[in-house]
Amino acid sequence: xxxxxxxxxxxxxxxxAVRLSPQAAPPQVAxxxxxxxxxxxxxxxxxxxxxxxxxxxxxxSMSVNRTRRPLSDMHTDIVLEHDEEHxxxxxxxxxxxxxxxxxxxxxxxxxxxxxRLCGQCHGEKLRDWRAGVHGRRTGEWNGHKxxxxxxxxxxxxxxxxxxxxxxxxxRPPRRPGx
Amino acid sequence: MDSxxxxxxxxxxxxxxxxxxxAAAGFLLTACGPRRLREMPRERLRKAMADxxxxxxxxxxxxxxxxxxxxxxxxxxxxALDLSRCIGCRRCVYACVEENNQSQDPQVQxxxxxxxxxxxxxxxxxADPYYQPAEVPQEGHFYVPVSCQQCRNAPCTKTCPTGATxxxxxxxxxxxxxxxxxxRCCMAACPYGARHFNWGEPSIPKGALNxxxxxxxxxxxPKGVVEKCTFCIQRARAGRYxxxxxxxxxxxxxxxxxxxxxxxxRYIIEHKRVLVLKEELxxxxxxxxxxxx
Numbered sequence: 462x463x464x465x466x467x468x469x470x471x472x473x474x475x476x477x478a479v480r481l482s483p484q485a486a487p488p489q490v491a492x493x494x495x496x497x498x499x500x501x502x503x504x505x506x507x508x509x510x511x512x513x514x515x516x517x518x519x520x521x522s523m524s525v526n527r528t529r530r531p532l533s534d535m536h537t538d539i540v541l542e543h544d545e546e547h548x549x550x551x552x553x554x555x556x557x558x559x560x561x562x563x564x565x566x567x568x569x570x571x572x573x574x575x576x577r578l579c580g581q582c583h584g585e586k587l588r589d590w591r592a593g594v595h596g597r598r599t600g601e602w603n604g605h606k607x608x609x610x611x612x613x614x615x616x617x618x619x620x621x622x623x624x625x626x627x628x629x630x631x632r633p634p635r636r637p638g639x
Numbered sequence: 640m641d642s643x644x645x646x647x648x649x650x651x652x653x654x655x656x657x658x659x660x661x662a663a664a665g666f667l668l669t670a671c672g673p674r675r676l677r678e679m680p681r682e683r684l685r686k687a688m689a690d691x692x693x694x695x696x697x698x699x700x701x702x703x704x705x706x707x708x709x710x711x712x713x714x715x716x717x718x719a720l721d722l723s724r725c726i727g728c729r730r731c732v733y734a735c736v737e738e739n740n741q742s743q744d745p746q747v748q749x750x751x752x753x754x755x756x757x758x759x760x761x762x763x764x765x766a767d768p769y770y771q772p773a774e775v776p777q778e779g780h781f782y783v784p785v786s787c788q789q790c791r792n793a794p795c796t797k798t799c800p801t802g803a804t805x806x807x808x809x810x811x812x813x814x815x816x817x818x819x820x821x822x823r824c825c826m827a828a829c830p831y832g833a834r835h836f837n838w839g840e841p842s843i844p845k846g847a848l849n850x851x852x853x854x855x856x857x858x859x860x861p862k863g864v865v866e867k868c869t870f871c872i873q874r875a876r877a878g879r880y881x882x883x884x885x886x887x888x889x890x891x892x893x894x895x896x897x898x899x900x901x902x903x904x905r906y907i908i909e910h911k912r913v914l915v916l917k918e919e920l921x922x923x924x925x926x927x928x929x930x931x932x
Binding site for chain 1: 884889902
């Protein structure tokens with residue numbers, strides 16, 4: 462009887478130990494999941510071309526054609542230079558709910574959260590952007606920081622920056638007699 | 640012979656007394672003269688600012704405010720510039736000129752953008768500040784904007800014979816334009832060419848004056864004094880980003896508090912490849928260059 466009690470106590474203790482050890486692990490992982498800076502993000506509305514949004518204005522009455530093809534009737538001004546071999550419109554734009562985007566998981570996101578979509582491939586840029594290191598900062602260094610969406614600086618269809626005309630060079634110093 | 644032995648300097652009692660009294664009078668006169676800004680009591684400083692505001696408002700015909708905001712406790716300003724992003728467009732140079740009331744003729748610019756060869760790396764002997772192609776960035780080149788590096792071990796402040804330039808507790812190296820005598824020792828001492836001298840009477844075009852001034856920063860300078868970047872002290876001490884940070888079209892410029900572990904600057908130093916210019920000189924700049932990619 463005494464031996465049985467001992468066995469039961471030992472079993473209970475080992476079960477407890479097994480249960481305890483996974484409990485000890487999670488607190489080490491959890492805090493890294495969400496950077497504290499994220500709460501402070503505030504951005505201007507997404508930069509749509511004039512009269513283009515909401516997309517459902519036109520698309521609501523149209524049937525969905527999921528075939529990958531060059532567009533000829535509309536949106537001909539959009540030239541995709543963004544991994545164009547592998548991507549096309551409906552990889553980012555949602556076919557069923559026209560006014561939103563979707564992630565690879567199928568989760569639908571509004572245009573003002575488009576940075577989550579970009580971050581699926583450009584994860585390290587998203588991380589830097591959240592920390593305030595990627596992208597232009599405005600506002601206050603110790604208070605309200607102004608953020609921009611990826612699409613404010615990068616055209617999502619042609620994200621590479623275009624070359625710019627530089628401002629005038631400084632005048633070389635004048636020397637006597639010249 | 641006998642008198643020479645007893646009085647080797649050849650100075651009489653009368654001569655000594657007159658020299659000594661002249662020295663004492665000179666010392667008293669200097670002590671009563673204009674005080675340095677950093678030694679001024681608060682109320683006298685406020686009155687001096689009001690005088691400056693009146694003077695500049697009358698001279699430029701707009702309402703001017705001159706701040707004397709001091710350093711915030713627990714703040715040490717630092718700057719970081721992403722060399723992998725800068726395209727050399729010089730937007731920062733001209734935003735700085737406007738914000739900080741720099742003279743346009745003769746031309747004074749606190750930021751100098753150097754074009755460098757990718758083959759040679761960061762090499763000042765082959766740097767070109769006068770590049771002017773139709774479009775930037777140019778193939779095979781990268782760009783290094785240089786302004787005051789706000790050194791922790793600043794050689795410029797050590798050479799100043801009048802104590803007109805010093806490091807503030809928040810890390811900004813400032814100049815008191817009233818105490819600068821224009822000897823330009825600090826310019827010779829600065830290894831970055833970041834200090835600029837007003838050889839002529841500075842001129843700011845009408846309507847281009849930024850009326851929000853700081854006494855140690857962007858207030859109009861007279862001819863014959865040295866000036867330089869102050870991290871936009873009038874903005875930084877009001878909690879704002881410097882003008883160059885906000886204007887950079889590629890987001891290469893970062894600014895923040897080195898003592899705040901959550902600041903952008905600390906993130907960059909902890910996660911990116913960081914360098915400072917002319918590290919071997921032990922100037923210990925608070926202006927960092929980094930590569931984000």
